[in-house]
Amino acid sequence: MNNPPSHLRRAARSxxxxxxxxxxxxxxxRSHLNAPGAALSLVVIFWSRQEGVTGGxxxxxxxxxxxxxxxxxxxxxEGARGSTEAMQQLRxxxxxxxxxxxxxxxxxxxxxxxRLVEQEKSxxxxxxxxSRLLLDKLQDAQGELxxxxxxxxxxxxxxxxxxxxxTPEGMPDYFNSRWMAFTGxxxxxxxxxxxxxxxxxxxxxxxxxxxxxSVTTGxxxxxxxxxxxxxxxxxxxxxxxxxxxxxxxxPKGHIVQWAGTCTDIHDQxxxxxxxxxxxxxxxxxxxxxNISLTEEMQERRIVQxxxxxxxxxxxxxxxxxxxxxGIMHIxxxxxxxxxxxxxxxxxxxxxxxxxxDDQGRVMQIARGIMEGAAHSGFVKRWIRRDGxxxxxxxxxxxxxxxxxxxxxxxDISAMxxxxxxxxTARRAADLANRxxxxxxxxxxxxxxxxxxxxxxxxGLLLDTGLSHEQRDFVETIRRSGELLLTVINDIxxxxxxxxxxxxxENVEFDLQDTLDNSVELLAAAVRSQGVDLFVDxxxxxxxxxxxxxxxxxxxxxxxLSNAIRFTPSGGEVTVRVFPVLEQPQDARTDSVGSILLRxxxxxxxxxxxxxxxxxxxxxxxQADASTTRKYGGTGLGxxxxxxxxxxxxxxxxxxxxxxxxxxxxxxARFGFDASVGTAGNVSPPPEFPLQLDGxxxxxxxxxxxxxxxxxxxxxxWRLNPVTMAGAKEVLDYLRNQASLxxxxxxAVIDRDLPGMDGLELARAIHRDLSLGAVEIxxxxxxxxxxxxxxxTEAGVRTCLLKPLRxxxxxxxxSQLAGTEHLLDxxxxxxxxxxxxxxxxxxxxxxxxxxxPAELPSLDTMAAARTTRARVLLAEDNPINQxxxxxxxxxLGYEADAxxxxxxxxxxxxxxxYDVILMDCQMPEMDGYETSRHLRREFPDxxxxxxxxxxxxxxxxxxxxxxAGMNDYITKPVRxxxxxxxxxxxxxxxxxxx
Numbered sequence: 003m004n005n006p007p008s009h010l011r012r013a014a015r016s017x018x019x020x021x022x023x024x025x026x027x028x029x030x031x032r033s034h035l036n037a038p039g040a041a042l043s044l045v046v047i048f049w050s051r052q053e054g055v056t057g058g059x060x061x062x063x064x065x066x067x068x069x070x071x072x073x074x075x076x077x078x079x080e081g082a083r084g085s086t087e088a089m090q091q092l093r094x095x096x097x098x099x100x101x102x103x104x105x106x107x108x109x110x111x112x113x114x115x116x117r118l119v120e121q122e123k124s125x126x127x128x129x130x131x132x133s134r135l136l137l138d139k140l141q142d143a144q145g146e147l148x149x150x151x152x153x154x155x156x157x158x159x160x161x162x163x164x165x166x167x168x169t170p171e172g173m174p175d176y177f178n179s180r181w182m183a184f185t186g187x188x189x190x191x192x193x194x195x196x197x198x199x200x201x202x203x204x205x206x207x208x209x210x211x212x213x214x215x216s217v218t219t220g221x222x223x224x225x226x227x228x229x230x231x232x233x234x235x236x237x238x239x240x241x242x243x244x245x246x247x248x249x250x251x252x253p254k255g256h257i258v259q260w261a262g263t264c265t266d267i268h269d270q271x272x273x274x275x276x277x278x279x280x281x282x283x284x285x286x287x288x289x290x291x292n293i294s295l296t297e298e299m300q301e302r303r304i305v306q307x308x309x310x311x312x313x314x315x316x317x318x319x320x321x322x323x324x325x326x327x328g329i330m331h332i333x334x335x336x337x338x339x340x341x342x343x344x345x346x347x348x349x350x351x352x353x354x355x356x357x358x359d360d361q362g363r364v365m366q367i368a369r370g371i372m373e374g375a376a377h378s379g380f381v382k383r384w385i386r387r388d389g390x391x392x393x394x395x396x397x398x399x400x401x402x403x404x405x406x407x408x409x410x411x412x413d414i415s416a417m418x419x420x421x422x423x424x425x426t427a428r429r430a431a432d433l434a435n436r437x438x439x440x441x442x443x444x445x446x447x448x449x450x451x452x453x454x455x456x457x458x459x460x461g462l463l464l465d466t467g468l469s470h471e472q473r474d475f476v477e478t479i480r481r482s483g484e485l486l487l488t489v490i491n492d493i494x495x496x497x498x499x500x501x502x503x504x505x506x507e508n509v510e511f512d513l514q515d516t517l518d519n520s521v522e523l524l525a526a527a528v529r530s531q532g533v534d535l536f537v538d539x540x541x542x543x544x545x546x547x548x549x550x551x552x553x554x555x556x557x558x559x560x561x562l563s564n565a566i567r568f569t570p571s572g573g574e575v576t577v578r579v580f581p582v583l584e585q586p587q588d589a590r591t592d593s594v595g596s597i598l599l600r601x602x603x604x605x606x607x608x609x610x611x612x613x614x615x616x617x618x619x620x621x622x623x624q625a626d627a628s629t630t631r632k633y634g635g636t637g638l639g640x641x642x643x644x645x646x647x648x649x650x651x652x653x654x655x656x657x658x659x660x661x662x663x664x665x666x667x668x669x670a671r672f673g674f675d676a677s678v679g680t681a682g683n684v685s686p687p688p689e690f691p692l693q694l695d696g697x698x699x700x701x702x703x704x705x706x707x708x709x710x711x712x713x714x715x716x717x718x719w720r721l722n723p724v725t726m727a728g729a730k731e732v733l734d735y736l737r738n739q740a741s742l743x744x745x746x747x748x749a750v751i752d753r754d755l756p757g758m759d760g761l762e763l764a765r766a767i768h769r770d771l772s773l774g775a776v777e778i779x780x781x782x783x784x785x786x787x788x789x790x791x792x793x794t795e796a797g798v799r800t801c802l803l804k805p806l807r808x809x810x811x812x813x814x815x816s817q818l819a820g821t822e823h824l825l826d827x828x829x830x831x832x833x834x835x836x837x838x839x840x841x842x843x844x845x846x847x848x849x850x851x852x853x854p855a856e857l858p859s860l861d862t863m864a865a866a867r868t869t870r871a872r873v874l875l876a877e878d879n880p881i882n883q884x885x886x887x888x889x890x891x892x893l894g895y896e897a898d899a900x901x902x903x904x905x906x907x908x909x910x911x912x913x914x915y916d917v918i919l920m921d922c923q924m925p926e927m928d929g930y931e932t933s934r935h936l937r938r939e940f941p942d943x944x945x946x947x948x949x950x951x952x953x954x955x956x957x958x959x960x961x962x963x964x965a966g967m968n969d970y971i972t973k974p975v976r977x978x979x980x981x982x983x984x985x986x987x988x989x990x991x992x993x994x995x
Contacts, residue, residue: 009056016049016057020064028068039069039095046099050106058103066099132163133246133263164243164264170257172217181264186232202228202240209245216247220257223247226267241268319394319411325372327351330406339394339413341387357383357391371400371407381414393418506649508673510923511551513543515879517577520558521805524566528805529785532571535562535805538711540580541718543599546923548673553646558601560639561666565605569663573606576707582669598652598671606663618656643668698722699815700749702732702763703781704756712750715808721815729758733766736773745774748818750811753782761788761796768797777818781806873897874915876906876932877950878924886919886950886975893981903927907935915945917987920967922951930965937966946987950975 023045027038042065050058069092164181168174177192185192185200198206205227216223224247228240247262313320313333319340321332329352332344340347340355353361360382371377378397385391398409463476517537528535558577565575582598610618618640640654647654652669699716701723703709713723724746726732732749739746749767753760764778778797782788783804793801800814873890877883878901890897895917900909902924909915922929933947948969949962959970968990969983 012053012057013060016053016060017064019049020045020061024064024068038072039091042066042069043095043099043102046103047106050103051110053107054111055104055107058107059100062099062103066096069095133265161263163266166247166262166264168247168260170217170249170259172213172260184231185229200230202230204228216249217260220249222249223260223262226271229264241266242271243267317412319409321347321352321409321411323352323407323409325405325407327353327368339386339392339411340384355384357385359383367398368407371398374400374402376400384411506553507550508548509551509925510546510548510675512545512923513547513579514539514545516551516555517558517579518807520555520562521577521807523559524562525803525805526785527563527566528575529783529803531566531569532783533566533569534574534705534708534783535566535577536574536705536707536711537577537805538579538714540578542581543579544597544674546675547597548675549650549670553650554670557643557646557668557670558603560643561601561603561668564639565603565607565664565666569605569607573663574604574705574707575606576602576604576711578602578604595673595675596671597674598669600667600669602665602667604663604665609658609660609662609664611658611660695720696722697748698724698746700732700735700746700751701725702727702729702749702755702760703752704728704754705752708752712806712811715811719812719815729755729763729766732763733770736767736776737770740773746776747774748777748779748815750779750781753780753784753788761792761798764798765796779811779814779818871895871916872914873917873919874906874909875899875919876901876903876924876929877919877921878902879921882921889975889977889980890919892977893984895984901925903929903932903935906932910936910945917946917948917984919950920947922949922962929967930961933962933966946990948983948987 024042027041046058046062046065049061053060073092159179161178161180164184165176165178166174166181167176174193174197177189177197181187181192182189187197187200192200198210201209209225209227212225213223215221223245225245226242227245229243231239231241243264244267245262245264247260249257250259250261252258313331316333316335317338319333319335321336322330324330329347329350332347334344336347337343342355347355353364356364364382367377367380376397376399379395380397381393381395383391384394392413392415394411395414396409396411398407400407464473464480468476517539521535521537524535562575562577569575579599579601582600644654647668647670651671654666654668656664656666658664699721701709701712701716703712703725704727706727709725709727713725716723724735726735732751736746749764751760751763755763758766760780760782764780767773767776767778776797777799780788780793780796780798780801781804782801787801787803788798799818802810802814873895875883875886875890875897877886877899883899883901887897887899897919898909898913898915900906904927906918906920906927920929920933924932927935929949929951936943936945936947946969947967948971949967950971951962962970969986971979971983
């Protein structure tokens with residue numbers, strides 16, 4: 003914003019001060035003054051002195067106006083005599099006030115100017131006087147004796163300026179020490195024309211030319227140039243100086259010598275240049291502002307023209323209403339909607355056109371709008387000119403600057419009619435849907451009730467002593483019943499989708515757990531059919547997602563079961579999960595808190611042709627009739643998957659070739675927490691055995707996909723995998739490494755190898771003593787795992803059932819950290835972890851690494867500990883609860899289990915606990931929130947909280963400690979880690995005691 007001119011500012015200050023004095027005079031001294039003219043004249047003189055003529059005239063005008071008003075109100079002009087005296091006084095003040103303002107203001111202004119001029123002259127002549135004093139001294143010093151010469155030179159060296167003299171021809175013959183100290187040049191170097199070398203290259207020609215003119219004409223020498231400052235660089239190397247010189251003449255007027263000075267004016271010049279640049283910049287800004295203002299005015303004219311056209315042609319009624327309800331302006335649409343011309347409605351009260359029953363409500367809305375609450379979408383009845391009543395929908399807002407209300411109204415008579423018709427149709431559709439839903443519910447109940455009895459009795463019958471033929475008949479009944487239930491579920495799901503009744507959850511879940519559950523559910527079918535099943539999750543996929551895990555599980559199960567069903571024995575099925583990179587700059591998420599994942603299910607089955615692929619996702623469609631007869635199914639599964647995937651924000655598709663297998667793929671969008679680790683390949687815990695860090699592990703599998711996926715897990719665990727496909731190359735490799743003195747210590751071998759199977763290969767490795775002690779983990783995909791005696795005879799340390807879960811393989815490798823040749827110390831007995839021995843969702847147990855007789859009993863382990871510490875386990879997964887309680891019982895601790903944070907708080911109210919094992923991810927109230935609540939609400943409660951988390955990423959430990967937890971264990975929980983955490987608590991408890 004531009005500042006007002008100085009005379010306007012002076013007038014404003016004078017007016018403000020005068021008015022304040024008049025008000026004070028009027029309020030305080032009115033009753034004591036019959037004629038306030040004298041006091042007011044002092045005010046005029048004061049402001050004339052302060053603000054000059056402008057301020058004085060402003061003050062005089064205000065004071066005289068007050069005098070007129072004062073005399074008019076006091077009755078002083080009543081009567082002939084009083085009137086004459088009052089008029090004379092007023093004329094006198096009318097003359098004296100402006101005259102005193104002009105005189106005092108002029109004198110004040112001239113005095114101020116004189117002071118400024120005097121100050122400027124004083125500043126300008128200070129340095130001039132110094133220079134001339136030096137020149138006079140130089141002229142007086144000529145012809146003096148040597149002692150005066152020495153005194154002169156001492157004085158010259160002492161001066162802050164650089165002083166120089168030259169011959170009449172302009173050749174330097176003297177420089178004071180200030181010159182040499184500044185330029186760094188010696189006296190000999192300066193006593194010639196080389197003195198110009200100290201000048202800036204851009205200034206040398208100009209300075210030399212000007213000096214030549216002065217030497218030739220005898221005129222005084224004055225110029226500004228830059229001199230180099232010795233020992234400086236950059237911006238400080240060159241500084242501006244003012245050089246002045248005059249000729250010393252003899253009595254005859256001949257030049258006998260030149261003398262001059264160089265004064266540092268660098269700072270003043272820089273300030274001057276900055277001021278000039280600022281003025282130029284400000285000028286350009288003003289010019290640009292003027293251009294912008296002109297353009298803005300033009301744009302406003304265009305906008306105003308457009309607004310006029312909108313008001314003229316708009317189908318909605320647009321009007322402005324003042325605070326009293328009067329119509330100020332209204333568009334031409336009022337004539338068509340209400341039957342009134344605009345000029346008939348302008349000036350009328352708006353409530354005259356509103357139905358009487360709606361006027362009270364409209365007044366309430368209007369008051370709220372005037373208080374600043376915008377209102378939109380309110381429907382009220384208006385009365386047309388012909389008396390008919392129409393519904394109108396209005397939106398309104400109050401303009402506080404203009405003090406009127408802007409209203410927009412629309413006739414919704416047709417809309418109301420259409421809405422009524424739509425409501426009628428909706429009710430009819432709801433009745434039809436309700437009837438359909440009731441029919442489906444009744445059918446579901448009527449079919450499931452007898453099926454429950456059939457399936458339940460079949461299960462009981464299978465537990466009795468049956469002959470082989472009878473058991474085969476009952477198994478056939480059970481499989482037929484399960485198939486019937488699958489068909490019923492598919493039909494009900496499809497009906498719910500068609501009716502729009504399918505509800506999706508939005509809760510946090512563990513992706514790896516969801517995939518593992520799907521694999522465990524189909525594990526028996528995989529092993530019985532002789533198919534290899536692999537799951538590979540990309541490391542960038544977040545571990546915990548937010549969405550509907552049940553529906554995701556349903557889609558994956560459908561695709562997996564199809565792939566397994568259509569893949570012959572010896573084939574492979576692979577599930578892959580990886581993020582979709584929707585933005586080039588983001589390798590992980592498409593937006594904050596959201597990620598699009600791609601799931602692929604690849605099989606080596608029968609495949610199908612292109613024409614079949616195009617219609618495969620339609621309801622009740624299969625490849626052909628023979629497919630239904632051979633493999634079964636309703637043809638609804640893929641159609642349901644398509645609808646579910648679409649509702650999860652993704653799409654589904656497939657690629658296939660007859661006889662070469664298929665790839666079914668779909669995308670789905672999930673929420674996620676970026677602070678939680680990735681799910682892909684189970685990361686090693688922070689206390690992963692150092693003996694396994696970088697350990698070389700031999701992975702033997704004839705399946706390339708199996709080798710690649712297991713090797714990827716191991717690389718993520720900081721191991722060094724070596725992959726091979728056959729027994730012969732494995733034996734050759736082991737013998738070669740043993741001969742080089744670098745024997746392999748651990749081998750993970752698939753049982754189903756071509757030629758020599760995995761068990762035979764393990765036996766050959768165990769018998770060859772030259773290979774050293776090789777710890778072997780056997781992977782078995784057979785429905786009948788090998789007997790323990792066979793494993794012991796073959797030297798197999800652990801046998802894991804396929805499909806293989808990464809957490810179980812990690813547990814098995816962690817157990818190997820206690821073997822003698824890996825520890826290179828005394829023998830330490832190894833006790834297998836419980837996690838490989840327990841199964842999820844009814845899976846068969848893996849074969850233990852040691853015979854059951856060698857495993858310590860729970861009672862034996864518990865007897866070794868006498869502590870009576872009470873432990874509370876907070877864990878929502880029932881299987882994990884079971885594992886943790888068994889581990890605590892082994893260690894001799896009493897423990898209770900709860901499923902979420904709310905139950906933790908309730909348990910603490912009922913009984914005291916010393917230690918809480920807190921799962922970080924739980925429903926309702928997670929471990930972080932529960933810990934923060936305990937530390938905040940019960941600061942004196944000395945309870946030890948140990949975090950149980952599936953995350954092993956950088957920063958997770960700090961997050962647990964920040965929430966108020968005391969220690970941290972990663973899943974899967976190993977016995978020695980749990981025992982170490984509890985020992986740390988006991989040591990801390992003893993130390994505090």
